[in-house]
Amino acid sequence: xxxxQVGEVEVSSSSCICMExxxxxxxVQWALAYTSLFxxxxxxxxxxSTAADCSAGLYCGSCPASGNTQPTCVRNQANLPTSFVKGLxxxxxxxxxxxxxxxxVDEPSSTGVPRVTFYNQEDTVTNQLRNGVRGLMLxxxxxxxxxxxxxxxxxxxxxxxxxxxxxxxLKEVEAFLSQNPSEIVTIIIEDYVHALKGLSKxxxxxxxxxxxxxxxxxxxxxxxxxxxxxxVAKNHRLLVFTSDASKEASEGIAFQWHYxxxxxxxxxxxLPGSCPNxxxxxxxxxxxxxLFLQNYFPTMPFGNEACKEHSVxxxxxxxxxxxxxxxxxxxxxAVNFYMRSNGGxxxxxxxxxxxxxxxxCSTITACQAxxxxxxxxxxxxxxLPSTITGGTYSGYVExxxxxxxxxxxxxxxxxxxxxxxxxxxxxxxx
Numbered sequence: 001x002x003x004x005q006v007g008e009v010e011v012s013s014s015s016c017i018c019m020e021x022x023x024x025x026x027x028v029q030w031a032l033a034y035t036s037l038f039x040x041x042x043x044x045x046x047x048x049s050t051a052a053d054c055s056a057g058l059y060c061g062s063c064p065a066s067g068n069t070q071p072t073c074v075r076n077q078a079n080l081p082t083s084f085v086k087g088l089x090x091x092x093x094x095x096x097x098x099x100x101x102x103x104x105v106d107e108p109s110s111t112g113v114p115r116v117t118f119y120n121q122e123d124t125v126t127n128q129l130r131n132g133v134r135g136l137m138l139x140x141x142x143x144x145x146x147x148x149x150x151x152x153x154x155x156x157x158x159x160x161x162x163x164x165x166x167x168x169x170l171k172e173v174e175a176f177l178s179q180n181p182s183e184i185v186t187i188i189i190e191d192y193v194h195a196l197k198g199l200s201k202x203x204x205x206x207x208x209x210x211x212x213x214x215x216x217x218x219x220x221x222x223x224x225x226x227x228x229x230x231x232v233a234k235n236h237r238l239l240v241f242t243s244d245a246s247k248e249a250s251e252g253i254a255f256q257w258h259y260x261x262x263x264x265x266x267x268x269x270x271l272p273g274s275c276p277n278x279x280x281x282x283x284x285x286x287x288x289x290x291l292f293l294q295n296y297f298p299t300m301p302f303g304n305e306a307c308k309e310h311s312v313x314x315x316x317x318x319x320x321x322x323x324x325x326x327x328x329x330x331x332x333x334a335v336n337f338y339m340r341s342n343g344g345x346x347x348x349x350x351x352x353x354x355x356x357x358x359x360x361c362s363t364i365t366a367c368q369a370x371x372x373x374x375x376x377x378x379x380x381x382x383x384l385p386s387t388i389t390g391g392t393y394s395g396y397v398e399x400x401x402x403x404x405x406x407x408x409x410x411x412x413x414x415x416x417x418x419x420x421x422x423x424x425x426x427x428x429x430x
Contacts, residue, residue, distance in 0.1 A: 045073065057076065057077040059073070063311075066311065075341065078132025081354040084358075084369075085369070090225035091290040092358065093228070094330055094333065094350055095135050096135065098136060099295070101128060102139075102149040102163050111160075112159075116161070118300065119301065120301050133338065134184065137334060141192045143157040143162055146166075147165065151163075171207070173206070184237045185237065187241070191247070199247060200251040200252065215253065218259055221289075243280075259289050261281050261286070261289050262278045263284060263294055264276045264279075266297070273316075277324075294318065296309070296335050306337035307341050318333070352364075359371070360376070361374070361376035363379070365379045
């Protein structure tokens with residue numbers, strides 16, 4: 001595609017630096033722009049004063065970190081990839097994960113002591129799942145003769161860093177899986193539990209054993225996982241991993257780094273152009289495991305910065321980690337404050353990764369069942385959350401803080417800003 005002049009913005013085709021094997025065709029570029037027109041003009045990025053001003057799948061927020069102080073309608077729900085491309089191995093899909101899913105702003109103290117700690121999310125675990133989150137990172141500790149979700153101080157849980165007994169959150173997961181019989185949830189435990197058989201008893205008490213994916217059937221050495229169809233048919237819909245290697249043998253809970261490749265968490269994992277593996281993980285390009293967890297969150301979480309991080313930084317890191325992993329897309333993307341963006345945010349990135357990985361299209365909503373790779377349909381509302389027509393999610397959260405710049409780059413960036421009835425500009429870039 002040559003240089004494009006639309007309105008007053010000129011974009012050169014030379015600005016498109018695309019991930020190897022994922023260059024969008026001219027037809028797809030223009031189809032993405034024009035077929036997205038209706039939703040972007042009438043919904044996404046429209047001004048709002050309350051969440052009620054935005055349609056389903058959107059909420060009202062702003063992003064001062066990006067210089068955007070005027071609240072606009074922003075995405076807060078995912079498109080489930082299995083609704084568009086069915087029956088593939090579990091490790092072919094990309095899922096959204098919340099880091100420290102339990103660490104929720106304004107969560108009342110369960111100890112009676114004011115909490116002195118940091119926060120990573122803004123809505124309940126139930127609402128996270130309804131909004132399309134399919135992976136939960138939970139830190140579990142022995143505390144008050146029970147197992148609690150907690151941040152630690154020098155490796156210990158205290159009454160001023162504790163959130164709640166872990167069984168409360170696990171019962172939310174049980175309710176969700178029971179109400180949604182085709183959904184699969186992954187739990188990743190940072191494990192400080194020393195009580196004998198403590199975790200296995202906890203999951204049994206929460207009623208989750210009936211959904212358990214047996215560790216004996218988990219693939220090793222980079223082999224494919226079963227199809228999501230088979231997992232649902234067998235009711236193997238809960239995958240649980242622990243950071244404690246001993247519990248794979250003693251309690252039947254999978255040791256995380258037997259099954260995952262993972263990049264560095266916290267600030268070391270945010271360096272532009274770099275994607276080092278976490279020290280517990282094998283090298284990302286080793287193909288040692290078939291699941292790749294990409295962490296993308298700072299060491300200290302700041303909600304007002306998350307909108308900006310999810311707009312530009314996350315997209316760039318997806319590209320860097322794709323290259324570091326030898327052209328392997330992440331299966332899980334873990335973030336703080338997952339709803340914060342200035343448009344599509346993590347949901348848009350997830351849509352585009354799944355689209356590129358599963359059908360060679362610019363977004364998952366353009367995939368067609370049974371079609372050849374790259375045979376993409378005219379979507380009309382390409383990234384409109386499928387739940388609007390009766391999916392598993394409901395509700396919204398209205399935020400008064402920040403949300404960030406609508407931009408995507410997973411080997412490409414497609415930024416669409418629409419004027420009424422016309423395309424204002426298209427940017428294709430890394």
